[in-house]
Amino acid sequence: MADVTAPGFVPEARQETLTTADGTPLKVSLRRSQRRQRRRAFYLVAPLLFFLLITFGWPIAQMTFRSIYNPEVANYLPETSAAIANWTADEVPGEEVFAAMARDMQLGLEDRTIGRAAARINREIPGARSLVMGTARDLDEMQAPYREAFLQADEDWADLEFWRLIKRETRILTPAYYLLALDFEYNAEGEIVERPEVYQVYRLLFWRTAWMSLAITGLCIALGYPIAHLLATLPLRTSNLLMILVLLPFWTSLLVRTSAWIVLLQQEGVINDLLVWSNIVDDDGRVRMIYNQIGTIVAMTHILLPFMILPLYSVMKTIPPSYMRAARSLGATQFTAFTKVYMPLTLPGLAAGVLLVFILAIGYYITPALVGGESGIFISNLIAQNMQGTSAQLKLASALATILLVAVLVLYWAFNKLIGVDRLKFG
Amino acid sequence: MRENGVAGNGAGDSAYVRFEDVQKSYDGETLVIKNLNLAIRRGEFLTMLGPSGSGKTTCLMMLAGFESTTHGAIWLHEQRIDNVPPHKRGIGMVFQNYALFPHMTVSENLAFPLKVRGMGKAEIEERVARVLAMVELPQFGDRRPSQLSGGQQQRVAVARALVFEPDLVLMDEPLGALDKQLREQMQFEIKHIHQNLGVTVVYVTHDQSEALTMSDRVAVFNDGIIQQLSTPDVLYEAPENAFVAQFIGENNRLYGEVLQRVGDGEVRVKLDSGEEIRALPVNVDGAADRTTLSLRPERVQINPAEGSLPNVLRGKVEEVIYLGDHIRTRLAVAGHDDFIVKIPNASGHPSLKEGETADLGWTIEDCRALDA
Ligand SMILES: Nc1ncnc2c1ncn2[C@@H]1O[C@H](COP(=O)(O)OP(=O)(O)OP(=O)(O)O)[C@@H](O)[C@H]1O
Ligand SMILES: [Mg+2]
Numbered sequence: 001m002a003d004v005t006a007p008g009f010v011p012e013a014r015q016e017t018l019t020t021a022d023g024t025p026l027k028v029s030l031r032r033s034q035r036r037q038r039r040r041a042f043y044l045v046a047p048l049l050f051f052l053l054i055t056f057g058w059p060i061a062q063m064t065f066r067s068i069y070n071p072e073v074a075n076y077l078p079e080t081s082a083a084i085a086n087w088t089a090d091e092v093p094g095e096e097v098f099a100a101m102a103r104d105m106q107l108g109l110e111d112r113t114i115g116r117a118a119a120r121i122n123r124e125i126p127g128a129r130s131l132v133m134g135t136a137r138d139l140d141e142m143q144a145p146y147r148e149a150f151l152q153a154d155e156d157w158a159d160l161e162f163w164r165l166i167k168r169e170t171r172i173l174t175p176a177y178y179l180l181a182l183d184f185e186y187n188a189e190g191e192i193v194e195r196p197e198v199y200q201v202y203r204l205l206f207w208r209t210a211w212m213s214l215a216i217t218g219l220c221i222a223l224g225y226p227i228a229h230l231l232a233t234l235p236l237r238t239s240n241l242l243m244i245l246v247l248l249p250f251w252t253s254l255l256v257r258t259s260a261w262i263v264l265l266q267q268e269g270v271i272n273d274l275l276v277w278s279n280i281v282d283d284d285g286r287v288r289m290i291y292n293q294i295g296t297i298v299a300m301t302h303i304l305l306p307f308m309i310l311p312l313y314s315v316m317k318t319i320p321p322s323y324m325r326a327a328r329s330l331g332a333t334q335f336t337a338f339t340k341v342y343m344p345l346t347l348p349g350l351a352a353g354v355l356l357v358f359i360l361a362i363g364y365y366i367t368p369a370l371v372g373g374e375s376g377i378f379i380s381n382l383i384a385q386n387m388q389g390t391s392a393q394l395k396l397a398s399a400l401a402t403i404l405l406v407a408v409l410v411l412y413w414a415f416n417k418l419i420g421v422d423r424l425k426f427g
Numbered sequence: 428m429r430e431n432g433v434a435g436n437g438a439g440d441s442a443y444v445r446f447e448d449v450q451k452s453y454d455g456e457t458l459v460i461k462n463l464n465l466a467i468r469r470g471e472f473l474t475m476l477g478p479s480g481s482g483k484t485t486c487l488m489m490l491a492g493f494e495s496t497t498h499g500a501i502w503l504h505e506q507r508i509d510n511v512p513p514h515k516r517g518i519g520m521v522f523q524n525y526a527l528f529p530h531m532t533v534s535e536n537l538a539f540p541l542k543v544r545g546m547g548k549a550e551i552e553e554r555v556a557r558v559l560a561m562v563e564l565p566q567f568g569d570r571r572p573s574q575l576s577g578g579q580q581q582r583v584a585v586a587r588a589l590v591f592e593p594d595l596v597l598m599d600e601p602l603g604a605l606d607k608q609l610r611e612q613m614q615f616e617i618k619h620i621h622q623n624l625g626v627t628v629v630y631v632t633h634d635q636s637e638a639l640t641m642s643d644r645v646a647v648f649n650d651g652i653i654q655q656l657s658t659p660d661v662l663y664e665a666p667e668n669a670f671v672a673q674f675i676g677e678n679n680r681l682y683g684e685v686l687q688r689v690g691d692g693e694v695r696v697k698l699d700s701g702e703e704i705r706a707l708p709v710n711v712d713g714a715a716d717r718t719t720l721s722l723r724p725e726r727v728q729i730n731p732a733e734g735s736l737p738n739v740l741r742g743k744v745e746e747v748i749y750l751g752d753h754i755r756t757r758l759a760v761a762g763h764d765d766f767i768v769k770i771p772n773a774s775g776h777p778s779l780k781e782g783e784t785a786d787l788g789w790t791i792e793d794c795r796a797l798d799a
Contacts, residue, residue, distance in 0.1 A: 320524065320526070322522045322523075322524060322526040323526050323528060325491075325493050325513070325520075325522070325526070326520065326522055326526035326527075326528070326587075327528075327539070328492075328493075328512075328513040328514050329491055329492075329493075329513055329514070329516075329518060329519070329520040329588075330514075330519075330520075330539055330540035330543065330587065330588075330591065331514050331517070331540050331543045331544055331591060332514055332539070332540075332543045333514055333543075334514075336543055337514075340539070340543075341528055344530045345528075345529070345530060347530075
């Protein structure tokens, strides 16, 4: 440093690496001096980091893994899995596959795992369980060559579809649950096809979740923007009062709020009574406003509104009134001044609010479950339903949840590209 | 309530901006502006000068249309503008914090007033380039305001207020955030622009030297009233009341009571400490009136020749401060120890030492008898 301040110093050496007095490059010594600080910072966040890893990172990793993990056939029919690898899938397999199957059955009978393998196959091909279990029971009386013996015992052993399934399911990792989550499946030939229309539900629900979340976000903007503006411009005492009203939904139990909406919106509810009383609709024409999409949208907009208002408010609070005045004095009408000056300045808050509300909305569960009825439920509700089911349903739930998670991440990424998350102001 | 020098000044057809009996109250309890009458000529550089809270910004905001008048009328170019919305008044404005739009580049900021007027693209570009050249920032068009220094931002703000060629430009303490040197340079530049473009400028400041150097006329505000409206030299040499004398330049005050008037040009005052002084009556009525005598520090002579000056008091030197071009000497005179004398640092002027006593003399004209 000494030579920098010395009178003879000429600032020409800019291009060369700067060094400190003892000759260490400036960057190195800067990094060294910051290392302690960084270590301290790490110790401060370490407990939370650890907590998050255990309660957040690990379960999510588990969930993602489960959604593709498919061990039954490979584990319970190991020899068959090995033998069928070379099978070309256009005719009934040869003796070595049947022999392997017989040995697997033998082992499976001993440690009682054959039932699980049969159940797994049965999920794909109804009736396969009785085929497997029936033959397994009679295995004692059979002897090589097993191909003939099996075919004699049950002609279904000649079913190519059965063998194709076994071959497909020997893979420990499978995309099957993701296909299912997007309303696709493998057909008998092992090709990926759309499921029959009657079974299609998940794509519709993803789609519905997306557009309803968008609608809710839009409503939150429409309702929240003026309020946030008012909050930011009113004198402090009044704005504090208003702020309490805004935060009130936060402080009320979710169930209380939701049942309040039920009281208001149901067909015998307050709003319908008012409509009937004021002769806008007659008594038979009461409007259905709950247990459908309207119910979900209304209740969720109410719940998520503060997440829009708060970031908007915090940004608007920092915009001095002189900007609008400057715009007006330069000849802009109130409207132009708003759209060209005020609005762009609130964008960081608006974007943060949109991101918060939309991401919260697409993962929302309780409110759609309570007031959504049949038509107003979200994908999360199906995930929850599947989580209570069999292990296969659990895997489907995992696949659905992973898709949802990826969708959120993609959204966040796109948002970052578009607006720059570092520019957002969340509060 | 003083209206002298206001009603007569520039009233009539030559007035470009006219405040007529304007009053303003924000809360309905206190008047922030009390009966303002002010006429501004076309092409004039008029400064509103006054301490904080005296109502300068309020006046400007009423003129720009951001505050309503509680009473009275404002005329611009013989047209009453009280009910004209701000964007239709065509008044350029420079704000204290510049209010440059942070999400636009410098060029976009400058183009804004032209765009909202529906001007063509080519003309906008040409005008923006011209105005950038005028404020000597031709290569800064693509920067954001946050990437400019305070002085550069200030120039852009001035450029933006001028780019749509308004006839009237308001500036609310535009140089308040700059350091002394930059401020002086910008004062010069703004003055220069004013002279070149011939726009009418209403300028607000609480820096008296800024007001004196830049303005054609200065309106000294205090307490919602224009205390005096005059050219800078008159303001300095002939303050009409104690507030103006105190606010503009340095000023020695002596308090006393009028003994008698001697004709039109002289009044005899008995100081509270007993001495008798002959002064110029400015703002006193007659005998037994309380008065403040105002005397500029540079008008005091040290040890004048016997009988050469009508007023001579004796003082004891309390403090001597060397300031290069002059020596500032604080003395105890007539019971006050804050009597300042400026002695030029040149041959022929006495030098005083702390603890010495000296005779201090001055003329009748330099000693103005003002209100108490
Ligand atoms: N929006 C407002 N609401 C209520 N009172 C106000 C408002 N704006 C200004 N005032 C009051 O009006 C008086 C004059 O204010 P103004 O801003 O005009 O002073 P100023 O001369 O510009 O002072 P400064 O030199 O500090 O800018 C002050 O007493 C101030 O408190
Ligand atoms: Mg002000």
